[in-house]
Amino acid sequence: MDIEEWEQRHAEAFYNAKEALPYLDGMFVAYNSNIDAIRHLTEEDLSKLVGFFDESDIQDRVAAYPREIAEPLDFVARLLISMREGKAAEVPAYTADIHEWLKEHLGFDYARMGGQAGIISNLLGRLGLKKVVAYVPWLSEEQAEYFTATGNILHPKVENGKVLLKPPGEAFKPGIGSKVNWILEYSKDMNVTCAGNTFKVPRDNRLIISSRPKWLRLDMDKQIYEQLDTLLPVDGAMLSGYQMIKEEYEDGSTYKDYVENSVKVIEKLKSLNPELRIHVELTSIQNRLIRKAILTEIVARHVHSLGLDTVEVANALNVLGHEELSYSVIRKGENGIMSLYQGAVQLMKDLDLERVHVHSLGFYICILAKGHPLTLKEHRDSLLFSSVLAAAQALNGNIENLAEAEAGLEVPVSSIGLEDLENFQLYCTGRKLCTPDEFEYGYVYGSEHDAILIPSKVVERPKATVGIGDTISAGAFVAMLAKIKQKHSGK
Ligand code: ADP
Numbered sequence: 001m002d003i004e005e006w007e008q009r010h011a012e013a014f015y016n017a018k019e020a021l022p023y024l025d026g027m028f029v030a031y032n033s034n035i036d037a038i039r040h041l042t043e044e045d046l047s048k049l050v051g052f053f054d055e056s057d058i059q060d061r062v063a064a065y066p067r068e069i070a071e072p073l074d075f076v077a078r079l080l081i082s083m084r085e086g087k088a089a090e091v092p093a094y095t096a097d098i099h100e101w102l103k104e105h106l107g108f109d110y111a112r113m114g115g116q117a118g119i120i121s122n123l124l125g126r127l128g129l130k131k132v133v134a135y136v137p138w139l140s141e142e143q144a145e146y147f148t149a150t151g152n153i154l155h156p157k158v159e160n161g162k163v164l165l166k167p168p169g170e171a172f173k174p175g176i177g178s179k180v181n182w183i184l185e186y187s188k189d190m191n192v193t194c195a196g197n198t199f200k201v202p203r204d205n206r207l208i209i210s211s212r213p214k215w216l217r218l219d220m221d222k223q224i225y226e227q228l229d230t231l232l233p234v235d236g237a238m239l240s241g242y243q244m245i246k247e248e249y250e251d252g253s254t255y256k257d258y259v260e261n262s263v264k265v266i267e268k269l270k271s272l273n274p275e276l277r278i279h280v281e282l283t284s285i286q287n288r289l290i291r292k293a294i295l296t297e298i299v300a301r302h303v304h305s306l307g308l309d310t311v312e313v314a315n316a317l318n319v320l321g322h323e324e325l326s327y328s329v330i331r332k333g334e335n336g337i338m339s340l341y342q343g344a345v346q347l348m349k350d351l352d353l354e355r356v357h358v359h360s361l362g363f364y365i366c367i368l369a370k371g372h373p374l375t376l377k378e379h380r381d382s383l384l385f386s387s388v389l390a391a392a393q394a395l396n397g398n399i400e401n402l403a404e405a406e407a408g409l410e411v412p413v414s415s416i417g418l419e420d421l422e423n424f425q426l427y428c429t430g431r432k433l434c435t436p437d438e439f440e441y442g443y444v445y446g447s448e449h450d451a452i453l454i455p456s457k458v459v460e461r462p463k464a465t466v467g468i469g470d471t472i473s474a475g476a477f478v479a480m481l482a483k484i485k486q487k488h489s490g491k
Contacts, residue, residue: 001165001418001421001422001425001439001440001455002028002440003412003413003415003418003455005440006413006418006454006455007412007413008389009079009380009383010387010409011294011380011386011409011414011459012200012381012401013380013382013383013384014384014385014405014406014408014409014456015103016143016381016390016483017045017112017382017385017479017482017483018399018402019486020479020482020483020485020486021127021128021129021265021402021478021479021482022128022130022482023482023483023486024129024130024234024235024478024481024482025128025234025235025485026122026129026130026131026133026233026235027132027133027237027478027481028133028135028234028236028237028238028269029104029117029120029121029124029132029133029134029135029237029238029239029240030117030134030135030136030220030237030239030240030241030265031114031117031135031137031218031239031240031241031244032115032116032117032118032218032240032241032243032244033114033115033117033118033119033121033136033143033179034114034115034143034178034179034180034181034211034216035111035113035114035135035143035145035146035178035180036110036111036112036113036114036143036180036181036183036466037099037102037108037111037180037181037182037183038108038109038111038112038182038183038184038185039102039106039107039108039109039182039183039184039185040109040185040187041184041185041186041190042043042190043190043191043192046083046190046192047105047193048105048106048107049076049079049105050076050077050193050194050418052072052105052249053067053072053073053076055097055194055196056195057073058073058076058077058080058194058195059072059194059195060241060385061076061077061133062077062080062081063245064077064343065077065081065305066076066078066091067091067207068091068092068093068094069091069092069093069098070093070094070095071097071098071422072098072105072232073102074091075091075098075101075209077089077369078207079184079207080192080194082186082187082205082206082207082360083186083190083192083199083205083245083480084192084199084200084201085202085417086188086201086202086203086204086205086226087205088205088206088207088208089155089159089208089210090210090221091206091207091208092209092210092211092212093209093210093211093212094212094214095213095214096177096180096213096253098182098209098309099180099211102209106482108182111146111180112146113146113147114181114282114466114467115136115179115241116240116241116281116467116470117134117135117136117238117239117240117241118134118136118143118147118279119467119470119471119473120238120240120470120473120474121134121147121153121457122146122147122148122153123389123399123470123471123474123475124474124478125147125148125150125152125153125172126140126148126150126399126401126402127399127402127478128150128401128402129152129476129478130152131152131154131234132152132153132154133154133155133165133234134147134153134154134155134168135155135156135157135220135224136215137177137217137219137221137296138153138173138176138178138179138215138217139155139171139172139173140167140172140173140176140177140178141172141174142178142397143168143172143178143179144168144169144172144188145169147168147169148472150474151164151167151489153167153168153435154166154167154168154171155167155168155171156171156221156224156230157170157171158221158223158224162227163223163224163227163230165230170275172352173235176214176215176218177213179212179213179216180211181208181209181210181211182208182209182211183206183207183208184206184207184208184209185204185205185206186201186204186205186206186207187201187204188337189203190202196472200484207229208229212244213448213479214250215390217249217258218241218242218244218245218258218262219258220261220265221383221453224282225264225265225268228265228268228269229272232273233480234271234276235273235275235276235277235481235484236276236277236278236279236477236478236481237266237269237276237277237278237279238278238279238280238281238473238474239262239266239278239279239303239475240280240281240283240416240470242262242280242285242290242294242298243284243285243290243294245258245259245262245290245293245294246290247287247289247290255289255290255293256293259293259294259297261297262298262456263297263302266278266290266302266303267417275361277304277305277354277477277481278302278303278304278305278308279303279304279305279306279307279473279477280298280299280305280306280468280482281301281307281308281469281473281474282294282306282308282312282316283312284306284311284312284315284356285315288298288318288319291315291316291319292319292320294314295319295320295351296320296351297381299351299353300350300351301351301352303317303332303353304353304354304355305354305355305356305357305477306347306351306353306356306357307348307354307355307357307359307469307476308356308357308358308359308471309358309359309360309469310329310331310340310358310360313329313343313347313358314327314329314330315328315346316347317346317347317438318349320346320347322343322346325339325342325343326343327348329343335422336420336426337363337423337424338424338427340358340365341362341365341367341424341451341453344356344358344367344451345367345449345451347367348367348369349448350448353369354369354371354372355366355367355368355369355372355480356388357383357472357473357476357477359390359421359456359469359472359473360417361414361416361417361422361458362414362416362417362456362458363414363417363418363420363421363454363455363456364383364386364387364419364452364453364454364456364472364476365451365452365453366379366383366451366452366453366476367449367450367451368449368450368451368452369449370448372450373484374480374483374484374487376441376442376443376445376450376452377441378480378483379452379480380442380443380452380454381439381479381483382428382475382476382477382479382480382483383452383454383476384400384454385475385479386453386471386472386473386474386475386476386479387408387456387457387472388406388408388409388457389405389408389471389472389475390403390408390413390468390471390472390475391407391408391409391456391457391458391459392404392405392406392408392411392435392455392469393408393464393465393468393471394411394458394459394462394463394464394465394468395407395408395410395411395459395462395463396463397463397464397482398464398467399471408457411458411459412455412458413455413456413458414455414456417455417456417458418455418457421442421453421455423438424453428444430485433446439453440455
């Protein structure tokens with residue numbers, strides 16, 4: 001594979017997507033958004049935090065290994081555990097108490113939009129789409145402030161029994177709390193002392209306190225559901241956040257109720273516009289029962305497209321009964337990319353999808369069911385466009401608008417990604433899945449499915465990496481929809 005050629009293809013794809021995007025009428029994006037409060041910890045912060053408690057109490061709590069943050073001592077214990085190992089951790093908090101405590105005793109450096117639907121809405125808003133209808137069931141006044149003020153992001157609001165689309169700042173639910181996740185970052189080599197023990201932090205990492213207030217429900221207000229046609233016209237929907245669904249709720253409802261309602265929303269969207277395509281963006285889901293229910297009951301048969309990273313491919317395969325394939329995706333090794341490809345194909349078949357887009361550091365794989373509406377070149381353009389967006393985001397920490405996203409073109413295509421793909425080529429051509437010539441283009445024409453493989457642009461020292469996966473999936477999906485619209489218009 002020729003790296004120069006791939007640079008050229010990226011540039012061409014970016015301009016093609018830019019031309020196609022104005023053909024879109026709009027996108028619907030739901031459900032999850034939150035506020036990320038970020039604090040980079042210093043050694044002084046640490047001694048201050050430890051100083052609030054009796055050191056032997058801290059030691060006892062560390063030994064108890066709390067699985068949730070019920071009080072500040074749980075937080076300090078999990079922070080010390082995470083720092084000692086340099087290992088990322090995410091621990092839930094079911095009340096807002098720790099949020100209040102941290103605001104008062106520590107404070108944050110800055111706050112930003114978090115949650116897949118929040119991140120995707122802002123990205124699409126900044127790419128200049130005509131209309132982005134965001135829907136967050138728990139839109140608080142504070143949360144609404146984190147949507148970008150591009151003017152094209154709207155949110156449904158019920159007024160006198162009628163659903164209207166309004167800017168998020170005019171559509172929030174008065175009086176509800178906010179979901180604030182704390183991200184506590186720490187650096188390698190920090191010295192930490194507690195109860196006479198001192199250790200050095202082995203690597204940069206972070207502890208996340210994930211806020212799970214009891215009132216959080218992945219649901220759609222009845223009136224909005226009933227008047228869903230007010231969202232139109234939209235060409236596609238990007239849905240995420242299903243991981244919030246819990247097995248059981250205090251009011252006696254269960255995950256089954258929420259799964260059923262989620263499917264109803266999807267089916268209603270499709271009935272309102274049969275051309276509308278639906279993408280689900282997956283993230284890690286700890287609970288296996290919920291993971292399986294999301295995949296087999298919400299995604300399978302109902303949605304067209306799925307976006308996920310390699311770990312999620314393995315996790316999904318695991319609950320779908322493909323343990324061996326799942327382990328070989330996780331192990332990576334020499335056959336990693338082959339397993340990843342097979343795994344993505346398996347997901348497409350098991351879940352009856354039109355499209356599965358897997359992003360990895362350095363390359364993306366997209367499996368397409370036969371009968372998909374674009375040429376492989378057009379699908380490839382959509383993926384390459386998303387690679388430019390990912391590069392721009394890693395480079396600058398965010399994307400202000402489509403013109404600024406062009407900066408991603410300056411980022412080189414990953415030579416490691418290219419190498420991975422070259423390994424895969426041997427597998428593909430060896431099994432006659434494609435000819436060497438086709439592979440040069442990144443195309444695999446199969447008898448049961450087609451596929452696109454592209455090397456992607458990777459920023460060596462990224463400014464920020466959070467939400468890049470969402471950017472890749474959203475960028476490629478909207479570019480694909482825009483191309484379909486452009487072709488239909490005959491231009
Ligand atoms: P997140 O949920 O934070 O978006 P994911 O694991 O879903 O994380 O996605 C991360 C993706 O971002 C990777 O698969 C990779 O393709 C991309 N990525 C990560 N770091 C960089 C970087 N430095 N430059 C370009 N792309 C990156």
